[in-house]
Amino acid sequence: MKVWLEIEGKKQVVEIRSASDTMECLVDGRAMEVDGRLMQAGVLSLIVEGRQYRCVMDGDAVVIAGRRFAFSVEDPRSLQGRRGVGADTGGPRVVKSPMPGRVVRVLVNAGDEVEEGQAVVAIEAMKMQNDLKSPKKGRVVRISVAIGDTVSTGDVMVVVD
DSSP states (O other), X not given: OEEEEXXXXXXXXXXXXXXXXXXXXXXXXXEEEEEEEEEETTEEEEEETTEEXXXXXXXXXXXXXXXXXXXXXXXXXXHHHHHOXXXXXXXXXXXXXXXXXXXXXXXXXXXXXXXXTOEEEEEEETTEEEEEEOSSSEEEEEXXXXXXXXXXXXXXXXXXO
């Protein structure tokens, strides 16, 4: 799996080659071994090349050793990622699973008003939790998943109109 990761304004290409507890990753072409464990919701223990990091998720940021790093993840397979958030906001838009995983939180209900970029569902994949966000401002018209459901890449989870 390959994603673009932007941390503090710097974009990097991250390719995860194996998805067991110890992951073989390429970051901008540089190979590294990463061992990740979810300690509790929103808290991840990472060992990267022998150094341990406690990572606390805080919305669109991660806190490591008291420093807060804003980040965003873009899946190059996603049409939304290529168009940009907010492009073509007319009509219903879907929130799809970017990877196989398990639904750990449903953050909205059908009928709720949401803002563009607001987290609507969280999935756990490869021992990490990912908040999936609304592609537009609007009303949630359908929720297709529940906590504990297993999802595949491309499964529709929420529809916003």
